[in-house]
Amino acid sequence: MKTSLDTIISEARELFRDHGYAGASMQDLATRVGIKKPSLYTRFPTKESLVPEVLALTTRETFDDLPDASAPWMERYEMVLRRIADTLSDRTRCVGLHLAYGINDETPEAADAVRAFFREQRDGIARILMPAFAKDTAHAMATDALTRLEGATLWAVIDGDTQPMQRAVEALLADARASGKA
Amino acid sequence: MKTSLDTIISEARELFRDHGYAGASMQDLATRVGIKKPSLYTRFPTKESLVPEVLALTTRETFDDLPDASAPWMERYEMVLRRIADTLSDRTRCVGLHLAYGINDETPEAADAVRAFFREQRDGIARILMPAFAKDTAHAMATDALTRLEGATLWAVIDGDTQPMQRAVEALLADARASGKA
DNA sequence: CCTACCGATCGGTAGG
DNA sequence: CCTACCGATCGGTAGG
Numbered sequence: 001m002k003t004s005l006d007t008i009i010s011e012a013r014e015l016f017r018d019h020g021y022a023g024a025s026m027q028d029l030a031t032r033v034g035i036k037k038p039s040l041y042t043r044f045p046t047k048e049s050l051v052p053e054v055l056a057l058t059t060r061e062t063f064d065d066l067p068d069a070s071a072p073w074m075e076r077y078e079m080v081l082r083r084i085a086d087t088l089s090d091r092t093r094c095v096g097l098h099l100a101y102g103i104n105d106e107t108p109e110a111a112d113a114v115r116a117f118f119r120e121q122r123d124g125i126a127r128i129l130m131p132a133f134a135k136d137t138a139h140a141m142a143t144d145a146l147t148r149l150e151g152a153t154l155w156a157v158i159d160g161d162t163q164p165m166q167r168a169v170e171a172l173l174a175d176a177r178a179s180g181k182a
Numbered sequence: 183m184k185t186s187l188d189t190i191i192s193e194a195r196e197l198f199r200d201h202g203y204a205g206a207s208m209q210d211l212a213t214r215v216g217i218k219k220p221s222l223y224t225r226f227p228t229k230e231s232l233v234p235e236v237l238a239l240t241t242r243e244t245f246d247d248l249p250d251a252s253a254p255w256m257e258r259y260e261m262v263l264r265r266i267a268d269t270l271s272d273r274t275r276c277v278g279l280h281l282a283y284g285i286n287d288e289t290p291e292a293a294d295a296v297r298a299f300f301r302e303q304r305d306g307i308a309r310i311l312m313p314a315f316a317k318d319t320a321h322a323m324a325t326d327a328l329t330r331l332e333g334a335t336l337w338a339v340i341d342g343d344t345q346p347m348q349r350a351v352e353a354l355l356a357d358a359r360a361s362g363k364a
Numbered sequence: 365c366c367t368a369c370c371g372a373t374c375g376g377t378a379g380g
Numbered sequence: 381c382c383t384a385c386c387g388a389t390c391g392g393t394a395g396g
Contacts, residue, residue, distance in 0.1 A: 018286070019204065019284075019286070020202050020204060020205070020283060020284050021205075022201065022202060022204045022205035023202070023203075023204035023205075023284060025389080025390065025391085026390085026391060026392080027389080027390080027391090035365070035366090036365075036366060036367085037391090037392085038365080038366070038367085038368095038392085038393080038394095039365050039366075041391090041392065041393080042365075045392095046391080046392080047391065047392090093283055097283070097336060098283050100336060100339045100340050101202060101275055101279070101280050101283060101339060102201075102202055102205065104200070104201070114340060115340045115341070118336065118337075118340050140349070143337065143346050144346060144349060144350070144353075146333070146336070147330060147333035147334050147336060147337070147346050147350065148329060148330055148333055149333070150332075150333040150336050151328070151329035151330055151331070151332040151333025151334070152329050152333070154279060154282060154300065154328070154329065154332050155300075155325065155329070157282045157283060158282050158296060158297045158300050159297070164325050164326060164329050167322070167326060168326070168329065171326075207373080207374065207375085208374085208375065208376080209373080209374080209375090217381070217382090218381075218382060218383085219375090219376085220376085220377080220378095220381080220382070220383085220384095221381050221382075223375090223376065223377080224381075227376095228375080228376080229375065229376090
């Protein structure tokens with residue numbers, strides 16, 4: 001029975017999240033999915049090639065099945081922020097941030113994928129805010145929302161404390177409610 | 183001529199910041215400071231033992247030479263936030279965050295040092311806010327300030343964009359001015 | 365999907 | 381502060 005691509009990508013994500021790009025090994029990944037290391041290389045030509053797949057999976061999980069654009073923007077905004085915050089609280093670290101910190105000039109494809117990932121996250125959130133805010137404002141708000149949620153993972157990592165994450169969500173929602181057009 | 187401890191610690195910090203704990207090698211560090219790898223081990227028994235030193239240096243640079251406690255709290259708060267933000271913008275990544283994400287159960291001394299580092303950062307900022315806020319409020323504000331500054335490094339890393347960092351500083355200062363006792 | 369293997373590099377040590 | 385070395389592990393390949 002062939003090990004599914006999705007299983008490999010999902011396990012690779014756990015390794016990248018917990019150990020970073022340099023700290024995650026192809027041998028560990030092979031062991032996790034129950035095959036030998038050379039078999040991994042029949043699906044993925046390099047370790048680096050796993051990065052775009054891992055991030056694409058995360059993008060899908062972030063934005064799939066949101067209420068459609070006919071729903072109130074505030075409802076959609078709240079849902080996406082809570083979804084991101086819950087995932088980060090649950091997994092402690094953000095795989096995108098760990099990869100962003102860990103990739104460098106020697107892994108340019110991975111670097112491009114990380115950049116694209118966070119731009120998609122930001123643009124996806126900004127689009128939700130577009131009905132109620134000017135384009136530039138929506139972009140800045142989306143950037144700052146991600147900034148606060150990502151930063152809050154620090155306390156989850158060192159203390160297991162997810163209160164800063166919860167405070168960030170509530171503050172962001174209150175800001176949006178206070179300044180957005182109904 | 184013996185290579186000074188401070189030089190080694192400072193160079194180790196650059197490596198940890200840019201490559202993380204797993205990605206920084208003792209060989210690279212030795213090459214940077216111009217000695218052979220075994221000579222490093224006459225000063226530091228393990229790679230892990232560099233972590234507390236690196237973070238202690240950073241704590242000193244964060245809090246040394248602030249205006250003393252007789253100065254207005256807002257002046258001291260602004261100075262420490264700008265100092266942290268400028269360092270993070272300048273270096274792109276935060277060494278503490280990269281280490282926090284990279285250490286694990288196999289490096290317990292490093293994990294303890296990272297925890298202590300961020301508690302000191304938070305407590306140092308909270309103490310500055312104490313004259314104007316209740317203790318719990320000051321702690322939460324300090325935690326959230328660090329959260330936002332650390333999160334803003336994301337955009338510095340992926341885009342070289344330091345505007346989110348500047349927005350975070352201005353927002354934090356405005357919040358403090360609005361809610362603090364004169 | 366496997367066994368077997370490659371050169372390079374890892375953290376760290378022996379011994380001077 | 382050095383030369384020389386240790387076993388382990390790295391990403392990746394040959395060949396079936």
